[in-house]
Amino acid sequence: PFFYIGGANGAGLLDVYCKSKGWQRIHDNKREDYILKWCETKCRETYYNFKEGEQLLYQIPNNKLLTTKIGLLSNLREYERVMNKISKTLNPRSRQRPRLSLMPLSPSIAWLFWPGEMRERLLKMEDFFPESYRLDIKDERDAFFEIYEDTQIWICKPTSSNQGRGIFLLKNQEAVDVLQSKLQSIDEDPIYKKLPYKAPQARIVQRYLHRPLLLEGKKFDVRSYLLIACTVPYMLFFGHGYVRLTCINYNLASDDLTTHLTNQYMQKKNPLYSYVKEETVWSMERFNSYVNEKYRLAKGLPKDWVLMAFTKRMKDIMMQCFLAVKSKLDCKLGYFDLIGCDFLIDEDFKVWLLEMNANPALHMNCAVLKDIIPTVVNETLDLALEIFNKIQKGQKILPLELQCHFVMLYNGIAPDGGPRPSKSKTSLASLRNQRSLTESSPHIAQNPPKAMEKPPKRQPNGPSENPLPAPSKAHCSRYPPTAWGKNSISLQPSPSTAEPHYSLPLIRSLGERDVCLKGRAIQVKLKYNRRCTT
Ligand SMILES: Nc1ncnc2c1ncn2[C@@H]1O[C@H](COP(=O)(O)OP(=O)(O)OP(=O)(O)O)[C@@H](O)[C@H]1O
Numbered sequence: 024p025f026f027y028i029g030g031a032n033g034a035g036l037l038d039v040y041c042k043s044k045g046w047q048r049i050h051d052n053k054r055e056d057y058i059l060k061w062c063e064t065k066c067r068e069t070y071y072n073f074k075e076g077e078q079l080l081y082q083i084p085n086n087k088l089l090t091t092k093i094g095l096l097s098n099l100r101e102y103e104r105v106m107n108k109i110s111k112t113l114n115p116r117s118r119q120r121p122r123l124s125l126m127p128l129s130p131s132i133a134w135l136f137w138p139g140e141m142r143e144r145l146l147k148m149e150d151f152f153p154e155s156y157r158l159d160i161k162d163e164r165d166a167f168f169e170i171y172e173d174t175q176i177w178i179c180k181p182t183s184s185n186q187g188r189g190i191f192l193l194k195n196q197e198a199v200d201v202l203q204s205k206l207q208s209i210d211e212d213p214i215y216k217k218l219p220y221k222a223p224q225a226r227i228v229q230r231y232l233h234r235p236l237l238l239e240g241k242k243f244d245v246r247s248y249l250l251i252a253c254t255v256p257y258m259l260f261f262g263h264g265y266v267r268l269t270c271i272n273y274n275l276a277s278d279d280l281t282t283h284l285t286n287q288y289m290q291k292k293n294p295l296y297s298y299v300k301e302e303t304v305w306s307m308e309r310f311n312s313y314v315n316e317k318y319r320l321a322k323g324l325p326k327d328w329v330l331m332a333f334t335k336r337m338k339d340i341m342m343q344c345f346l347a348v349k350s351k352l353d354c355k356l357g358y359f360d361l362i363g364c365d366f367l368i369d370e371d372f373k374v375w376l377l378e379m380n381a382n383p384a385l386h387m388n389c390a391v392l393k394d395i396i397p398t399v400v401n402e403t404l405d406l407a408l409e410i411f412n413k414i415q416k417g418q419k420i421l422p423l424e425l426q427c428h429f430v431m432l433y434n435g436i437a438p439d440g441g442p443r444p445s446k447s448k449t450s451l452a453s454l455r456n457q458r459s460l461t462e463s464s465p466h467i468a469q470n471p472p473k474a475m476e477k478p479p480k481r482q483p484n485g486p487s488e489n490p491l492p493a494p495s496k497a498h499c500s501r502y503p504p505t506a507w508g509k510n511s512i513s514l515q516p517s518p519s520t521a522e523p524h525y526s527l528p529l530i531r532s533l534g535e536r537d538v539c540l541k542g543r544a545i546q547v548k549l550k551y552n553r554r555c556t557t
């Protein structure tokens with residue numbers, strides 16, 4: 024079996040992992056006979072030639088729905104708008120009365136179609152995403168220029184750059200005026216009208232969180248992971264990452280971007296970096312202990328706020344982002360993705376999502392990263408492979424033998440334990456007859472997965488359709504102890520957030536379809552594929 028790695032990010036770790044399976048590396052990107060392909064950048068041919076159900080391919084082709092600044096902002100907004108609309112129609116407790124013609128048989132029936140977990144789960148965007156405006160839409164940027172008040176601080180970011188490239192702060196009216204006239208001249212430039220692809224990248228402006236929580240006087244953000252190990256059915260996991268601090272103390276008035284932008288790439292530009300680099304990345308345990316020690320009493324926080332409340336909040340936010348694009352992501356058996364999610368905590372311990380990243384950095388330039396990154400990479404591949412193999416063989420996906428540090432966020436497994444039919448064209452029956460990766464891998468074939476000794480345990484609060492077994496800890500010994508496993512980071516999956524089957528049409532409809540209630544029937548009108556489910 025062959026594998027291909029494109030780019031340098033994490034290449035060493037990926038190479039070792041794949042070779043340990045007995046696979047052989049190929050260097051020709053055009054070859055189509057690979058079983059796993061992991062590329063930093065997406066290329067159209069790869070997706071065009073991808074053999075669904077036979078190959079594993081890193082990165083969902085349209086992950087930009089989440090991983091560009093504009094994609095994330097627009098999808099979160101649209102999700103909130105649609106959810107509020109549905110909520111007003113279906114929620115009998117809503118202050119606004121539903122329109123009579125839209126009244127279902129009884130409010131309590133309508134309530135049934137609004138699953139409890141979704142009611143509770145829906146977060147207000149303003150509570151986790153800093154106020155933002157798209158500058159590529161005229162009305163929206165005019166709205167920003169209208170509301171801007173002198174001395175407010177905003178941050179301006181290009182939609183699909185990373186490593187802090189192209190980011191600047193807007194600190195006064197003068198800077199905002201300069202930006203306004205620049206945008207106007209781009210808009211009016213005849214060259215860009217003719218050749219719009221030559222125009223500079225679209226941008227957003229975002230309210231600058233000017234009172235961040237500080238660690239030893241330094242600003243920081245937290246990189247965590249959203250692993251989409253499978254898209255048919257969806258299998259999502261949360262993974263802890265690390266804390267990224269600046270080299271020098273935070274100073275709001277400073278014009279030095281390295282005090283404001285916490286990403287490692289920016290920090291490397293600071294002359295102090297080589298002296299303090301080990302201090303610019305903290306493990307989550309160190310962060311947890313620090314908060315326990317310095318802030319617990321002063322701020323009245325519960326013990327282990329980082330590993331408990333903060334972690335839960337990150338998971339909830341990730342879930343909301345996923346639900347916002349769930350019906351739009353390209354799903355094919357074999358696609359998987361690892362998305363880096365950046366969170367900032369403010370002085371009031373409020374958690375903010377800054378952005379989501381495709382192809383997150385897998386470099387190991389600090390001791391903490393040497394500990395964390397291999398685990399992230401190995402378990403990403405383990406989970407993607409285990410799920411893929413099980414589906415190919417028609418086996419039940421759960422329990423997952425190789426799940427160790429990642430915590431399950433969501434699964435779309437049908438109540439019978441098999442994959443749920445999706446919009447993917449793959450016939451699972453035909454996949455079962457195909458040669459599986461396990462069979463084609465001499466290493467795995469010699470070491471077939473051990474059967475689980477115990478039947479899967481039921482989660483106390485999980486819905487009965489989707490019992491989530493505890494991950495096998497035995498597997499953790501395969502990798503050296505890491506910051507993830509050493510201390511108290513939970514190895515237990517959170518209560519299942521898998522969707523109850525009755526809500527599927529409703530959930531699928533979100534964002535793209537109209538829900539309309541008529542007479543005694545609840546009808547979900549599907550705008551795009553003209554199917555009608557009652
Ligand atoms: N709204 C904000 N308020 C305060 N600080 C912010 C805000 N947005 C971004 N930052 C800071 O700027 C840094 C870079 O921003 P962001 O992560 O959005 O850009 P990026 O170029 O995609 O970076 P990377 O992908 O390397 O993390 C963040 O790590 C954070 O420290």
Ligand SMILES: [Mg+2]
Binds near residue numbers: 186378380
């Ligand atoms: Mg980024």
Ligand SMILES: [Mg+2]
Binds near residue numbers: 286365377378
């Ligand atoms: Mg970032």
